[in-house]
Ligand SMILES: *[C@@H]1O[C@H](CO)[C@@H](O)[C@H](O)[C@H]1NC(C)=O
Ligand SMILES: *[C@@H]1O[C@H](CO)[C@@H](O)[C@H](O)[C@H]1NC(C)=O
Ligand SMILES: *[C@@H]1O[C@H](CO)[C@@H](O)[C@H](O)[C@H]1NC(C)=O
Ligand SMILES: *[C@@H]1O[C@H](CO)[C@@H](O)[C@H](O)[C@H]1NC(C)=O
């Protein structure tokens with residue numbers, strides 16, 4: 045351990061390295077803050093014993109030629125078997141005997157911290173039991189700038205506070221179960237259109253007036269970036285997130301995965317992220333630049349200008365070995381990459397009894413080739429291990445507790461021994477193709493319980509609403525009739541005319557950009573129900589005076605065509621509830637569970653009311669997505685623009701009623717407001733960049749060993765056999781500057797509680813129920829009218845009351861001050877903070893204030909905040925130069941990878 049300690053002692057320093065030609069990179073070398081220190085000590089000991097090619101093995105996935113085995117990090121010399129990677133947010137992707145969890149959207153719809161954690165833990169446990177070390181979940185990018193955005197159901201809510209709590213809890217739950225949760229996608233990945241050049245030019249839009257040449261650039265100002273889109277990442281870093289996936293899009297015309305300011309300065313510096321950064325399939329666009337900009341692990345990389353995934357080739361692998369040897373990438377950067385990956389492994393105790401990988405991703409066969417492209421090693425590739433445990437119970441509870449009741453006239457619900465039930469709509473019943481009939485759930489047949497794309501998983505079974513309602517209705521001897529054909533109006537009319545209650549099911553779907561359904565290229569092309577859903581509701585309501593609408597959707601839908609119809613007596617939104625869909629619905633329909641879900645987004649009256657939308661037609665060869673709305677998305681926009689929504693953010697009814705009283709706003713004694721600089725002090729220091737001892741350079745150590753025969757499409761870390769190489773200059777040659785990185789989650793003071801707010805809530809109805817009480821703060825200084833800064837879900841018996849509290853942390857009363865690059869407590873700016881507590885964002889029952897405090901802090905936060913987006917744009921797709929806000933860094937967007945220089949002259 046003395047060896048390890050010496051290794052660690054050198055490490056508390058990030059380094060600014062000059063590369064290339066004047067541009068500056070600042071990859072912090074992590075050192076293991078707080079509860080990461082033990083993991084870092086082990087990781088350093090492990091990594092410092094590795095050769096360059098062994099370290100490269102840890103950073104580079106072996107490629108599509110080996111999807112049946114450990115994906116990376118196989119190091120035979122030290123007996124390290126490697127690491128397995130897989131999706132996804134709804135369960136272990138593309139295998140069997142796993143659960144199909146609710147969409148993460150439903151976790152947010154519950155507003156229930158315990159249920160969010162419970163489902164995350166269960167999902168993590170299933171990944172671990174299948175042998176998956178690293179799971180690509182959870183999602184908070186997209187955050188939900190536009191309700192049409194295809195992948196919003198994989199995440200939570202466009203409100204950063206609700207998303208942040210949910211994201212942090214999901215990371216904590218998955219980590220606690222032992223799998224490494226990968227937060228994704230970092231960041232400003234807010235639409236599917238134009239995220240990848242190949243996807244949009246070649247597959248989807250061959251008739252466009254021009255082809256895109258790069259992924260779209262999301263251009264947001266620094267304050268918007270911090271207060272909306274980065275906010276949830278702070279939560280997850282604080283809660284122990286050990287891995288982050290960088291996204292497809294560019295920011296300010298620099299690829300997210302090679303954006304030094306974003307990855308090195310913000311994520312690893314300001315936010316104090318201790319884990320590793322991994323690319324998405326095809327989001328890496330360079331070798332050397334991505335390494336210097338802070339990426340630590342690559343999965344399949346794009347290595348052609350048009351973005352095809354190269355088979356058996358990589359920006360890293362042999363290219364990274366060569367780059368380290370020729371001095372393009374300093375070896376301390378490679379050491380730091382490998383250390384961060386191994387630190388995550390030790391942080392989650394994966395060195396202790398972690399199960400062997402026991403399935404082949406994407407292939408359910410019991411026997412097959414271990415290396416399918418090479419067609420060698422035919423053997424058992426699936427053990428079909430059932431990892432579902434008791435998770436169906438959790439899925440059903442999340443499903444039932446996420447259902448949002450939007451309308452319930454004259455106690456239509458819960459159903460009380462209805463004499464005859466009519467069930468109408470394709471969305472009520474099973475698909476004729478089965479629940480897994482379309483690859484990656486890329487169709488909308490039968491009841492909808494999951495969106496499409498890589499965020500999907502296989503259903504072990506799917507309880508559809510029709511089956512569950514029929515089973516329950518038997519208990520009451522109800523007659524049940526149904527029509528699943530949305531277009532057979534004559535039959536529908538005759539069936540509903542006989543019924544005492546009519547349940548009409550509608551849906552719409554969205555997903556990832558590589559799949560198109562009916563002109564919806566990932567992103568929804570509208571916000572209305574599919575398969576003539578609006579007409580279907582009106583058809584039923586026209587013939588049935590007691591019509592209950594149930595909607596399965598990935599986000600908000602427009603309800604104006606029928607919501608005020610007098611015969612529409614109840615409306616339930618059920619999100620995308622996973623395998624227990626019908627059972628969860630029955631729990632609410634029949635009152636076994638009192639509905640308690642609340643909308644995690646605004647339901648507008650028309651699409652244009654949202655003020656933001658997907659860019660469907662590229663505005664340039666490098667599409668420029670300008671976030672000109674700044675902070676004003678979803679309810680922040682509706683409030684600002686004075687637009688009345690149909691159902692506001694945070695809305696949801698119950699079978700009982702609640703009254704609010706006795707607001708108490710109590711400062712926490714001893715908590716003094718400070719200006720919480722994001723990063724700790726910075727100092728310039730010249731440091732010795734050697735992290736680990738150096739091995740003598742010897743060509744035979746880096747070229748393809750004669751003992752290994754190369755498998756087809758398989759990525760190794762070696763240079764070609766018999767190649768020779770030039771050892772590059774000592775790196776870095778210029779002076780190096782050290783700045784202290786932040787602690788995980790940014791400055792610790794951000795997390796200090798400064799106030800507690802307490803209210804009394806009474807259940808004034810006749811049944812027990814849960815209320816989601818919500819705290820909104822008005823921060824002045826150009827901030828939105830009100831912003832969610834607390835929520836608390838509490839079960840209260842009929843006739844009883846309870847005290848419900850919210851803790852307000854310093855970050856909750858702070859805004860991002862661009863000039864000082866720090867969070868500033870608005871109370872120090874002379875602002876008295878408005879406090880409101882209520883049942884939704886517009887049903888605010890109690891109001892008060894938190895006083896301003898004088899004389900502390902020196903924030904220069906603009907009272908005149910307005911979103912200004914001045915990112916360099918490009919009309920011709922040529923290289924753009926980005927000026928970062930701190931004026932310090934200049935990074936060329938395009939840098940032709942100079943690292944592919946195998947071989948030069950022989951010295952090794
Ligand atoms: C790198 O990994 C491959 C398997 O992916 C393995 O065959 C090889 O021995 C490893 N190389 C080193 C240097 O550990
Ligand atoms: C390096 O690895 C070898 C082989 O596993 C092992 O014997 C040795 O103890 C390791 N050294 C350190 C410093 O971990
Ligand atoms: C492109 O044009 C062809 C011929 O007009 C048409 O058949 C096809 O549907 C169009 N494709 C798209 C994606 O618009
Ligand atoms: C866009 O690219 C596609 C596929 O490479 C090609 O078929 C099409 O002609 C291109 N369109 C334009 C306008 O260049």
Ligand SMILES: *[C@@H]1O[C@H](CO)[C@@H](O)[C@H](O)[C@H]1NC(C)=O
Nearest residue numbers: 265266295296305914915929
């Ligand atoms: C993008 O540019 C804007 C100014 O135009 C700046 O405020 C913001 O910080 C930049 N974002 C990144 C990630 O560099």
Ligand SMILES: *[C@@H]1O[C@H](CO)[C@@H](O)[C@H](O)[C@H]1NC(C)=O
Nearest residue numbers: 347357358359362363941944
């Ligand atoms: C190295 O990267 C380049 C792209 O810069 C790619 O074309 C090449 O195939 C890669 N080499 C290997 C051996 O993967």
Ligand SMILES: *[C@@H]1O[C@H](CO)[C@@H](O)[C@H](O)[C@H]1NC(C)=O
Nearest residue numbers: 453454455589610611612613
């Ligand atoms: C609700 O009940 C009241 C009182 O019985 C009745 O007047 C009203 O029409 C009912 N509303 C609906 C929509 O059925």
Ligand SMILES: *[C@@H]1O[C@H](CO)[C@@H](O)[C@H](O)[C@H]1NC(C)=O
Nearest residue numbers: 476486487488489490561562
């Ligand atoms: C299945 O869904 C797809 C669209 O998702 C649709 O085109 C097709 O007609 C549906 N099949 C049936 C039998 O309904």
